Every structure is written in structure tokens, then in C-alpha cells.
Amino acid sequence: xxxxxxxxxxxxxxxxxxxxxxxxxxxxxxxxxxxxxxxxxxxxxxxxxxxxxxxxxxxxxxxxxxxxxxxxxxxxxxxxxxxxxxxxxxxxxxxxxxxxxxxxxxxxxxxxxxxxxxxxxxxxxxxxxxxxxxxxxxxxxxxxxxxxxxxxxxxxxxxxxxxxxxxxxxxxxxxxxxxxxxxxxxxxxxxxxxxxxxxxxxxxxxxxxxxxxxxxxxxxxxxxxxxxxxxxxxxxxxxxxxxxxxxxxxxxxxxxxxxxxxxxxxxxxxxxxxxxxxx
Numbered sequence: 001x002x003x004x005x006x007x008x009x010x011x012x013x014x015x016x017x018x019x020x021x022x023x024x025x026x027x028x029x030x031x032x033x034x035x036x037x038x039x040x041x042x043x044x045x046x047x048x049x050x051x052x053x054x055x056x057x058x059x060x061x062x063x064x065x066x067x068x069x070x071x072x073x074x075x076x077x078x079x080x081x082x083x084x085x086x087x088x089x090x091x092x093x094x095x096x097x098x099x100x101x102x103x104x105x106x107x108x109x110x111x112x113x114x115x116x117x118x119x120x121x122x123x124x125x126x127x128x129x130x131x132x133x134x135x136x137x138x139x140x141x142x143x144x145x146x147x148x149x150x151x152x153x154x155x156x157x158x159x160x161x162x163x164x165x166x167x168x169x170x171x172x173x174x175x176x177x178x179x180x181x182x183x184x185x186x187x188x189x190x191x192x193x194x195x196x197x198x199x200x201x202x203x204x205x206x207x208x209x210x211x212x213x214x215x216x217x218x219x220x221x222x223x224x225x226x227x228x229x230x231x232x233x234x235x236x237x238x239x240x241x242x243x244x245x246x247x248x249x250x251x252x253x254x255x256x257x258x259x260x261x262x263x264x265x266x267x268x269x270x271x272x273x274x275x276x277x278x279x
Contacts (some may be wrong), residue, residue: 064135064152064238065127067159072109079104082161089165097164107150108139108234113227113254117174117235119245126238135159136237142182143231145169174242177265178233180272181250185228195221200264200276216277224277226252226261248272 056077060066071078085096108114118124126132137150151163169175183190195218202213203224216224229252246267253260264276 058157061154061158062130063128064132064154064159064236068107068137068152068236069109071159071161072105072107075104081159086161087163089163089167091167107137109255111232111234112256113229113252114234115229115253116251117177117233117240118249118251119240119242119247121249123238123240124249124251126240127236129238132238134239138233138235138237140169140178140233140235141231142169142178142233147172174235177242177248177272180265181233182230184272184274185230192218194271194273196273196275199274201279202277203279221274221277224279226263226279228252 056067056070056074060070067081071081079099079102082099082102084099084102086102088095088097116124116127133154135152137152139148139150141147145168147167147169149163149165149167150161151165152159153162154160169178172178180194184194185191197218198215199218199221200213201216201224202211204210205212248265248267250263250265251260252263262276262278263274264278265272266275267273
């Protein structure tokens with residue numbers, strides 16, 4: 001009996017040892033998995049942080065458009081390229097925006113399309129002029145007749161936002177064209193009256209990718225017309241002043257597709273008309 005009892009006790013002891021070992025090892029595996037998960041999350045966070053802190057290449061300051069893209073897309077970079085306290089002028093009243101009060105501004109990158117307005121073909125080429133050191137970005141609210149302007153200056157080879165201002169649209173040198181365009185884009189009857197009877201037209205041939213030139217009638221305009229922005233426009237002033245110019249080139253670009261259409265307007269006898277469309 002004693003031998004049987006000892007054998008039984010030894011058997012129970014072995015079961016307890018195996019069971020205890022099993023119970024202590026399971027949490028170890030779970031803990032190990034948690035550690036690996038934390039490490040993985042940490043790596044992902046570090047990677048994201050590193051990406052956010054990736055320095056902008058110096059060549060981005062060579063052309064304003066390259067700088068502007070980074071300025072609108074990267075919040076930390078944007079804050080680093082603003083002269084604080086930022087001068088803020090609203091209808092002639094001056095105040096300052098402190099760094100702690102600045103809110104990330106996506107500007108026109110938040111929209112599907114953006115527009116550029118030039119007063120000459122030469123003006124359109126100024127976007128690639130590396131000698132430009134002063135640029136004004138305008139956001140136009142046609143429904144409220146207001147303009148918000150961002151003044152950027154390039155000093156020591158770096159672009160910086162130096163002033164933010166808001167004013168009535170009537171104070172702009174281009175107010176006459178803005179008033180015309182607002183009605184042109186929203187009033188179909190008015191639009192038809194302000195399109196040349198023979199509209200110069202160019203587009204790319206989808207088969208051979210060569211540009212095709214010709215004319216379309218005013219009645220064909222709806223078949224080829226791009227979607228016109230109605231209440232919101234953007235403009236970048238690289239140096240164009242719009243003084244005493246009877247020509248406007250309106251470029252409409254899609255941020256998602258990269259497609260651009262250019263509308264040419266001419267003013268004759270005080271009346272603006274669409275004379276050319278380039279798709």
C-alpha cells in the first residue's frame with residue numbers, strides 16, 4: 001500500500017509540475033507577442049515621424065511653384081517658413097498673428113482645381129523665372145467679392161510668407177475682369193454673348209499625341225468647354241500687374257488629373273470676349 005501511495009503521489013506531482021509549467025509559459029508567449037507588437041508600432045511611428053521631418057531639398061526654393069507645393073502640403077515646413085509675428089491686414093486694419101495662434105492653411109491645395117490668370121504670354125512664362133523674388137498668391141471669393149492675399153518674399157535663397165491681407169475685390173487692378181468672369185461662368189445667356197463667333201481651338205490628337213489647331217463655332221463651345229470654377233478662383237502674381245492690358249489668359253488645372261485648359265479673353269471696346277480655347 002505504501003508503495004502504491006508513493007507511486008500515486010509521484011504521479012500527481014508530475015501532473016502538477018507539467019500543468020504549472022504550461023500555465024507559466026503561456027503568458028510568456030503573450031508577453032513576447034505584445035513586445036513585438038509594441039516594437040512594430042514604435043518602428044511605424046518612427047517611420048512616420050521621419051517622413052514628416054524629411055527636409056525639403058534646397059532646389060525647391062528655386063521655383064516658387066515647387067516651394068508652394070511643399071508649403072501647402074507640409075504643416076511643419078509651412079510653420080517654419082512664416083515670418084512671425086505675421087502681419088495681417090484686413091480692410092486696412094493691421095494686426096499680428098503669433099506663431100502659437102497660426103493654423104495650418106492648405107490654401108488652394110484643398111480644392112480640385114486651381115486657376116492662374118496672366119495678362120500676356122510672357123507673363124505666363126514668369127512661373128519658371130528664377131530671378132523672381134516676390135510673389136503674391138490670391139484666393140478670390142467671387143460670391144462675397146473678397147480677395148485674400150499671401151505675400152511671399154525670397155530672401156537668402158528661401159521663400160517665406162511675410163504678410164496676409166484681405167480686402168474688397170473692387171480694390172484689385174483686375175477687378176473688371178473678375179466681375180466679368182463671375183457672370184460669364186454663371187449666366188449661360190451672358191456666356192453665349194461673350195464668345196467669339198469663330199473660336200480658335202487647339203487640342204491633342206489622342207491617336208498620335210500631336211496638337212491639332214482649328215476653329216469651332218460658338219454653338220460648339222459647350223462640347224469642348226472645361227468645367228468652369230464659379231465662386232472660387234486662385235491666382236499667383238509672379239509680376240503681372242494687369243495695368244492697361246486687354247488680354248487675359250485663364251489657366252484651369254486639375255490637381256488630381258494634371259490636365260490643364262487655357263481660355264484666352266480679349267477686351268474690345270470695353271467688352272470682354274472669349275476668343276481661344278486650348279485643351
